[in-house]
Amino acid sequence: MNARISHPQAAMQPASDEPNYLRAGYGWRSWFLTTDHKRVGILYMISITLFFLVGGAAASLMRMELATPEGDLLTSTLYNKLFTIHGVIMVWFFLIPSIPTVLGNFLLPLMIGARDVAFPKLNLASWYLFMIGGVIALYASIAGGVDTGWTFYTPYSSAYANGHVILMILGIFISGFGSIATGINFIVTVHKMRAPGLTWFRLPLFVWALYATSIILVLATPVLAMTMALVALERLAGIGIFDPTLGGDPLLFQHLFWFYSHPAVYIMILPGMGVTSELISCFSRQRIFGYRFIAFSSLAIAILGFLVWGHHMFVSSQSVYAGLVFSVLSFLVSVPSAIKVFNWTTTLFRGSIRLQTPLLYAFGFVGLFTIGGLTGLFLAATAVDVHVTDTYFIVAHFHYIMVGGMVMAYFGGLHFWWPKITGRMYPEAIGKLNALLVFFGFNLTFFPQFILGYLGMPRRYHSYPEEFQTLNVLSSAGASMLAVAYLVPLLYLLWSLRYGRPAGPNPYQATGLEWTTPSPPPKHNFVITPIVTEEPYQYDPAAAEAAERHQEKKELEHVR
Amino acid sequence: MIDLLFWIEFAPERASNLAESVDFLFYALLLICGGIAFAVFALIFGFCIRYYQGSKGKHQKRTGSSTKLEITWMLAALILFLGIFVSSAVVYIQMSQPPDDAYEIQIVGKQWMWKAQHPNGRREVNELHLLVDQPVRLLMTSQDVIHSFYIPAFRTKQDAVPGKTTQQWFTPTRPGEYHLFCAEYCGMDHSRMIGKVHVMEAADHERWLEETAETPSLVATGQQLFIEHGCAGCHLPDADQQQGPLLQNVYGSRVVLSDQDVVMADEQYLYDAIMLPQKHLVAGYEPIMPTYQNVLSSEEVLQLIAYIKSLSTAETAP
Secondary structure, three states: OOOOOOOOOOOOOOOOOOOEHHHOOOOHHHHHOOOOHHHHHHHHHHHHHHHHHHHHHHHHHHHHHOOOOOOOOOOHHHHHHHHHHHHHHHHHHHHOOHHHHHHHHHHHHHHOOOOOOOOHHHHHHHHHHHHHHHHHHHHHHHOOOEOOOOOOOOOHHHHHOOEOHHHHHHHHHHHHHHHHHHHHHHHHHHHHOOOOOOOHHHOOHHHHHHHHHHHHHHHHHHHHHHHHHHHHHHHHHOOOOOOHHHOOOHHHHHHHHHHHHHHHHHHOOHHHHHHHHHHHHHHOOOOOOOHHHHHHHHHHHHHHHHHOHHHHOOOOOOOHHHHHHHHHHHHHHHHHHHHHHHHHHHHOOOOOEOOOHHHHHHHHHHHHHHHHHHHHHHHHOHHHHHHHOOEHHHHHHHHHHHHHHHHHHHHHHHHHHHHHHHOEOOOHHHHHHHHHHHHHHHHHHHHHHHHHHHHOOEOOOOOOOHHHHHHHHHHHHHHHHHHHHHHHHHHHHHHHHHHOOEOOOOOOOOOOHHHHOOOOOEOOOOOOOOOOOOOOOOOOHHHHHHHHHHHHHHHHHHHO | OHHHHHHOOOOOOOOEHHHHHHHHHHHHHHHHHHHHHHHHHHHHHHHHHHOEOOOOOOOOOOOOOOHHHHHHHHHHHHHHHHHHHHHHHHHHHHHOOOOOOOEEEEEEEEOOEEEEEOOOOOEEEOEEEEEOOOOEEEEEEEOOOOEEEEEHHHOEEEEEOEOOOEEEEEOEOOOEEEEEEEOOOOOOOHHHOOEEEEEEOHHHHHHHHHHOOOOOOHHHHHHHHHHHOOOHHHHOOOOOOOOOOOOOOOOOOEEEEOOOOEEEOOHHHHHHHHHOOOOOOEOOOOOOOOOOOOOOOHHHHHHHHHHHHHOOOOOOOO
């Protein structure tokens, strides 16, 4: 008999009469008018995958151009448009929605024992807003393009740039309302829809991370909307806000933009931290270390993240005193991140570790996020920042956080919950190999960029002095490896839809409430309302070891 | 140790007084952060080997957490980070305080070139000839969008912002030729807004100076503009009707505004006074000064500022 290794926070659900959510309806209306959070999650998954391919294609072209010092493959204008498309699409249409809207939408109600999010129709409306914004941004990129960079610095964007700046801004503006609606939806859902017994400190850390993320989405995104609206007003009507020739202040834009965009960086990392907490605990079969510290560090990051925007402006001519205040606050915000890394590491202690695909991605996250975070200290250190800001050092730093961190976590989470989402297992061996390929490809692409930046190569350069070529070639080689590594999962995950092994309700013996439902879950998730009586992550490594030994013994006997 | 890194061409050339301090911070950070990263990675690897499923390590369910341990690493991180903050802040403050005797060069960024003008009136485009061991202060502005004046070998960088005067300073310490980059994205030819900085020994520098024809000095050019544009009509004591404030000793003084605010008359103040005269109204004067926004170029404003600054005696200058 198979010893019970660990058990979810509530009893397993009885069989449901309902079909699973994928079979609950087949026509296009059943998808495009759905209010099922799981289907909305799938809609987001497909959309952001498409946006990821567009953003990735732009990046590939840029890396091809940068393989040689001369600007010979693309014109400088096209290159500038490409990094704008890459930035806008990847930030607003892939990274910000990635984990929250795909995994968050799918899992939040399942994890808290609810039948849907608080406002299911609003949830669908979020997706429509996101898509309308996305289509407008794509149209602006293709029909003429925009060359302002994703940062839209004034007065370049408001008075000098040609192209569809206003359309691009409109796309970002509209999709922002989708973000705000999602944030509100998640906050209310977490407050009002938790299952009986599921107190705040019994919530999975992924839910804490989503909650912290939602706070930022709701508080920061409106500032972006206002800022973008002001740029459009200045461009259209000549109202002087940022343009000094109209009496405006170009630095005001940077203050407003980073007041949103720095917290937005945490929108792009907190959910990844949540996923990592789930994965590390599950695959080391160990209770998470320092649950409350990890939970509260998410909130601390969300709050402190609003107070550090000026560290983007150490050489912008803001006052020296402002620079120093923003510097010290930036060091403070790195403390909660450090706490998380230490806690994840300590969680492994005395566990029973299985190096399965999701854990490899989670380790990738921890490793790359650690490097990204530590190099953030270089940038918070004012005098060092003066040298390396606006160089490839910055580019490497934020890619370690946003791609190394968030994309790793997204892939890890996608593999971990793939059986729940689709009912099928992905092929484990290819999954592991590919996780390694992503890791090596990523480091080969972006580590040389740290050195390039320290050597002084400015970012957003279409051509560059010859001495930087070796490192650029390495980076471009890594990028092609990375491109393959990002495409492979697309293939084998699609393959698994048909040929993957059926997963069963809880293939990893994980403890979350989502694992008490069948895979894929029925339309309304839970037949009976789960009642939670214990903390999350009640994994038992000793029992896991015993069960494994028992299993091996049985198999041996069977062979005899 | 650092020289070893130079030898493997890992570090860029170091050619200013600030470069040493910045590099010291950089390598100290590299050591500290490298140590932390190594410790984290070693622990993860170690735990994976020791506690791999089926390994002989002790697999035991965790009960409770250790608040003591949490507080310890929290405080350790905090103290370490604050230490880094203080040591880099010292250098950052040093970067913001040019010595009084610094040689002043005016820089105007425009799409897509760097224009420089020396005190003796000599102009350069995308080049900067400097005397070794002489402290230099750059007074910068931009004519159109934001640019950033970056000399990697000096480890300094400062944005040139339209409508603002900004500054940076350094003392070149090693003769040679160095890259000058625009580091803030400024449009189509951003990556061509580059140039060369030549740091020269005294004799070479002298020779370079002699190569050029005699040019009117910066102050003289400014004075010429002052007369041409009729500034003298209002701002000189012997003007027909003196309608504007006198400019003797204005630079570096405290000016009382019509709303009783007191502002320091620095370069930014003078810049605003010419381009946005309604921004600061001096107490006791009618708001009749017109803007010179579409009349003067950024360079001409800087020249005028140089002239007005020359009207202040040394004691009042900041």
